[in-house]
Amino acid sequence: MLRESGTLPETVEVLVLGAGIAGHCAALAAAEAGAQVLLLEKSGQPGGSSAMAGGGFAFSGTDLTISAGQDDSLEAFRRDLFESGQGQNSPALIDRFLENQLEAYAFLKAHGVKFEIYAAVPRIHTTGTGRAVTNLHVAARAHPCIQFFSKTSAMRLHRSAPDGPVDRATVFYGDQELTITATRGIVLATGGFSRSREMLRVFAPELLDAVKHGGVANTGDGLMMATMLGAGLADIGHVTGSFGGAIRNYPHGVQGADEVPPLIFAFQAGGIIVNRNGQRFINEDQSYKTLSPAGMKQPGGIGFQIFDEKLIRLSLADSSVNNYAEALHGDYLRKADTIPELAARMGLDADALQATIARYNADVVNGTDGEFGRVKDLIAIDTPPYYIAATANALTSTYGGITTDGGMQVIDWLGEPIPGLFAAGEVVGGFHGAGYYSASSLSSSATFGMCAGRAAAGVPI
Template sequence: MSGQAAAAVSCDVLVVGLGCAGATAAIEAAEAGASVVALERASAPGGSSALSGGELYLGGGTATQQACGFADSAEAMYDFLVAALGPHADEEKLRRYCEGSVEHHDWLVGHGVVFKPSLHDRPTWMPDTDDGLMWLGENAAPFNSLAQPAPRGHRGPAPYYAGKVLMDALVEAAAAAGVETHTDTRAVSLVVEDGRVVGVRARRFGEDVEYRAARGVVLTTGGFVDNEPMLADHAPALLGHGKVSDGLDDGSGIAMALHVGAATRRMHAHEIALTYLPALAVRGLVVDGLGQRFVNEDSYPGIVSHAAVTHRPAPYWVIVDEIGFEDVPERERWGVRPAYAAEDLDELGAELGMPAGALAATVAAYNRDAERGEDTWFRKDPDWLRPLRPPYAAIDVAVGFHPGDRDSAASGNGVAGFTLGGLHTTPDGAVLTWAGEPIPGLYAAGRATSGIHGDGYISGTSLGDGTFFGRAAGRSAAGAVR
């Protein structure tokens, strides 16, 4: 900060960052009667949330699920998520999230979020339709034996990237609730008086501005995938890969909180995504650089991605035959074309640099199971099992894909990701010290925090976690009268 006196802005609750967590925190605080100012360092709100696929993981028997003919329960949702997001998922937060999911769905709908009552029933990262419900691996092994399957991916009415329509609705609801938004404003540090966080120092168009919050500050500034030194220290598995973000997930909110004694949790945790096409993979098989199959291809794509990048040698290939490739409608191929093709698997394996005979042996084992209608290795759904016949093709996942008019999320090697660890918070959003004590006046939510995740990830659990616990943080801050 410069030596000049800073301009001052006062409010009851100050929200730093206006993505999905910030928007819901601001709305709840305002509807609880607090005056709310939201700071956004970009020129418009939305953040990484607006650039996302737009899925919110909701269940327990939402109105959208019921309209599509699916029964569900909070217990089944919890059983699936504790397995899919583990090991070491935050079970206290997860239990609250699942038990409050129906109410959260209705709150979102009541604040302008639209979920069309139709199901997208085909494997994909993001539907090319405006369907409001999709499967996110609940019906694939081993999860279909651990909990009653039900589709829980709720999304706005837009093909591919639906994050913008979600954020448009939430930003509009925040404005209607009376939230005052200051864009192009970068928070620099927290203001602490008598052991309590009472505001932030910020920069806006070259001017120093001090924001004072009578009740509390809520940090919803996103993760730290764009901060290379922080990645090297905490989540090195993401180094060298593409980044799923708006370019501003630099850990600034986490750093500000650390300076006033905050604790972090599970900073190593991350999501990894391979730019492979699920619609093609389920019709064939995914193999590693040694020609070995290692997963059931009808799994949620994030599970396939983690299994590959964290446990198997690169490069990664989708192997299909001509019948399987042609079975996918062109619109759903996202511009993907085979990198290699051959009549003979030994020839194809040699072109891919695999050990002699490895790919042929893998496909032979797969074909034997497919002919019997049972995947004895990985329990792929029998509906997708079919022996592969020549000619064969190999699709290089490093090439990426181009859904809609957006470029591939990957950067050169077909791998992209983001961080899941962050500030240690209570389920109500209070930021904790290393001693486990709440820091008075300081709250946080979204990817700036360690939320419901352990070492696993399912699409929709970032926007779901962020919006749900953003609301909790906003309520807590509004009620914390100094």
């Protein structure tokens, strides 16, 4: 899958920067519209954050949702997206997504992506971590109109005239600095900025030391290149962490530059969270986004997820989320036969932790969480061995970025289009608004990538 040698073409019809799910969908859609496409990836492997995500896609009205008996409508989907985004979503992007999401679902299936329905949560279609982008990469490599190169980073976009279209990109390929001309259009699908300390320091300083879970090449290159041309920004102020990023070998571990830790959300299935004092601090029956601010306020910004053997049996294979077996193997999760021994593994006060778990278990028996009012998944922690994971806020993605219109063309601060430049995926702001609707990242990235590729190739969408 790697391309480390060869000659980059000097001229192409459509240039796609970034080979995550949005970039692959853009490349395939443009090629199927008759364009010659060059797909470039900064890192050594295609996939980006898409290859690390849990593999859930939010779609409405598919064959799987219908067969599962899910009563849904596009209007209900629209309402839920705006409610999640607190009404700050871009109506143009919401409309584009809803109008094209079923076609994007069929597009993905046509290129080898296999879905299963997750009946427990409406609209969620699962593929397994990284599988979708792997299928798309196989399809892209097989397409005669697509050339792919890895280890190739774009640093600057150019216009031939001050008001003309964006038609060239400066890229670094090995030790060469090259200029590539795109005669039809350029698609930015370069991901977010979760791995850029410089941009985090500016846009989300409170997350500077969060556990990094996004693509290792997500350093904000597309954001930088587009804003140099005057592109507007949206949703940047709403970048938040997701509580549950695991810390290896706590308290001695230091996250490596290219390390991608697992996400552990055991609290959503019956586990509890305590702080360094061995005390619960919140109702755990909330989303990982909601828990993020409370987790940051705890000593050291650390929360310890605790559960027992009953929950370990629910470990998810082929996933970056709740794969307890892999987390245990990687020293992100530890186990012990007793609670005092478990406390010692993380340097917690054994008496305090025992008291916390004893009170919680008593509340489970009584059917009422007397401390925080938890109602869902009240499950006693009473079956050894016991498990503990030191977790903190994880920065999985930065769902804020440059502005586009409904045709996925990048627009400036005045709402005027920047000719020749299109965008899709995590680099785009406006779709999520002030929140995040679960599993909408992959489905919107695929949908907008498909639309952006067609638009860059000159096909009306």
